[in-house]
Amino acid sequence: MVAETGLLNAVLTGIVTGSVIALGAIGLALVYDIADVPNFAHGDILTLGAYVALLVNVPGTVPGFGPLTAGPRSLTAAGQAVLFVLTAVSVLAIVYHLGGRRALAGGWWGIDVSPPVGLGVHAGVAVALGALVAFGAPSFLVALVFATLVAGALIPVMESRVFRKFRAREASLAMMLIVSLALSFILRYGIQTVFGGQIRRYQVDSTIPFGGGVLDITQAKNVDLALGTGGLSVAVRETGNAATQLLALRYGWLEILAILTVAALIGVAGYRRRQGTAAVIGPRLAASVGALGAIGVGGVVFAGGSTLADPAFITRVDSSPLKLATIGVALLMMTLLHYLLRATTLGKAMRATSDNRDLAMIRGINTRRVMMSVWIIAGLFGAVGGVLLGFVFANITINLGFNLLIPMFAGVILGGISVYGAILGSYIVGLAMEVGIYAIPGLDTTYRMPVAFVVLLLVLLIKPEGITGGN
């Protein structure tokens, strides 16, 4: 049998797409939930992040930046200084958004600090990150960090300068929608004013040292999974002319059974132990992390080194390590957000405001700070999503984020307008998009977005509160 990409490949692509959608949908859901703004400009936040990253990744191609560069990917000292200043200012601006000068002096921390200490810490972080960006350019990861910080600094201005004023006038929902649409156009065409309309791309360093040799992380790898009487085998091959085999793993059926049983036991044990606590690692999280960890350990321990001779079923998954890393980045960001929401004072304030804003205000929660932090998170996550999107889809145009607006809304509404619902909904939408394109014959890839729209429409017609919503 010849290995061909099939359903499993579509599922994996769906998870990658879902991760990117989730990063955007988190910000959208937070803003929708806490600031009561269905933000049509959210797609353009992603676009902003994608384009700002270009300043670090390929500075020579950015119009107006020419004199500060010494080549398409290298900066002069002046260019590095500019990036340093931009990054440091962005960090300080983010803190400033959280409450002005008092926040800069440490006012937004949950504990009491003296102003010099607060200022010092903030300044130190700003300088450190600034140096990272200035000297780390033109690395792709550093570009990601830069874009995130700049977006986190710029996006809350939408709230403080625009939405707050309209909200003070008790503008209707329709008016807020139109305002967000106007902001969407300002953002999108503002980016086009600077960058023009041509298609741009990131340049990612493609090799890292791995296991004695060099691994090409941007080149797609073929992972062949084979099932047969002997068990399961996984073979990883390079694509292209080399086509060398990188890795081969083999598991007999008994081994698989053992691993799964142990994983299930660990999962149940973790759930039982954590049941009833409201800690950061709740019961469901403990169960899933425990089970996955057990599977991982078992996989390493029991790995044989060959492939199946006569498989009954074989399928191929086609992806580059960097694309898979986007799933990792998304999971990391979500974990950080989860920690923020569960373990910090700010997170608790956000959850309270989301439940009932008036009660939260009575309780003494600084709802203005909560609003600004929500927008900051929207900016941060949106920028990460935008950069990853630009990387995964390889073509950066000004409609990059707008094309994802419908899937993001679909994910948010499907999951219910909350952070966890948005994550769940986004993965479902991402899977629907990719698996739908795969499964329905004759459907061109440009119909990805319409598939997401159909999901959205079905949700709106059947259960508009979404999966986790509804009181």
Place this chain on the structure above:
Amino acid sequence: MAAADILVSFLLLVAIYSILSFGLNIKFGHAGLLDFGHVAFFLVGAYAAALVVIPPDTPGDFTRYVIGLGDVPVVGTWLIAVVVAAVVAGVIGGLVALPTIRLREDYLAITLLGVSVIFQRVIQSESWLANGPDALRGYSPPLQDLFPLEMGLVSDALVVGIVVFVVWGVLSTVVLIQSRRSQGGSRTIVARLGTLGLDRIALPGGRTTTALLAAGMVALASVGLLLATGGLLIVGAVVSVYGWAVLFVELYQRYGGLPRRTLAAGTALGTGLLVALLPLPLAGSLWLQVVGTLGLLAGLIGVYYHSLQRADWAREAKLTLVAIGGLWFVGIWYFLLPVLGPLGDGDLGGVIATLLANLVWFVQFGGDVGVSYAIALVGDVTVKLGYARFQLALFVAVMLAAYVVLESAVNSPFGRVLRAIRNDEAVVQSLGKNPFVYKTQAMIIGSALAGVAGALWAMYSQGLTFRTGEPRITFIALLIVFIGGLGNNRGMVLGAAVFWAFQQATSQLAGYFPTGLRENVLAFRLVVIGVLFLLILYYRPEGLLGRGRYEADTEVDSS
């Protein structure tokens, strides 16, 4: 291109976008349906009309599309095409409305936006449908093969007569409606002359019939004149003079009574704008252009705001000042600027020729084909009735027809129920009316209007792509609705005029930048529009002309 020709193409766009905005006005301004996907029906109408009039698809060439009834005698004409466009767009509007109308505002907006993007995608991807991502070309606008016109032929003279009829009719209606407001004076004189004295007779149907009758008589006279002598310039001159007379009378009546200082301030504002734009053609380097213009513009706006703070009379007249300044600027642009070139060269004949071309706006000057005249001091001139002017007459006629139909619909009980639904749906339901039905009807009518606008766009642009249905167009329509005033149909025309004046002005300004940057400048234009939209939403959400006021709504408390 003469300034008159630019004016004609400006008016063409205003007509198309007015009709598009009429549609959105019905949906949002009257029924409260926020349709972020309005452009979908525009796109559908444009493609439906084009696919009807285009000749059948020849297999084997590089284009592929369906339908193509261009060769069929009656069915393949533009008249049927526009009707088809309206019907198809209206039906699709109704179908889209059925599942979505019950949704909450924000969900409705997202859903309709999604619908419009999907329509765009379908046109883009399905290459068998309408030539895929490539442009759909190969059809020609109505009666274009008659042009350029020969004055000796009866059919061609009739075409000129039709244009004369429409133009004269519109001008007479405008002056007659306004002359009701003020008795005597210059307005009445112009009205008397324009309607050939008919305004003294009371005709059934009122002023509209008088205007149309007078226009008809003038049109017949022109046809006769053309057939007899071929004197296109005379016909053009008479119509143009009438146009200027109406325009100046209107301006005088509206702004003539204002205090001197308001007029002076407004004029200064307009001149200031002209000065602020001087760096663009004059400055050498790009940086100087950008910094100079932006700096001067910022200074101008600063002076404006400062005077608003300081002087009470300025604050009360703030919009009037801008209007006067704008009109003054347009006047300079139209009359003075085109003459500067020949004046600088010392070419007196050229100066007079340019002035003549802009004064006699009814006909197009220049080119090889047309009626030739030898005019003193100028030399040989050739005039013709360009196709654009005929198209303008057609579009204006359609726009006025749509306006009349809409005004009657909006002033009827149907309109009243729509506005009641917009205010409070529960009340309407308790009175026994089904809001769902009314909203769907509003959706159908609004979408049909967008379809008509799309058909006109197909006529105008002579080639369609999937980019014709970009969300940007919905945004522009929404902007026009808010500039003009929600629910106010007359405001739609004003809003479209304001928007396209801005677009034309900035397009000309973009010409002063190096070619590589033109895209960036045009993108910046949209940023400015977005910012202005936000300002309008915040400071004047009721628009320039205010919300629509309807006869059926006034509750008369009997005194």
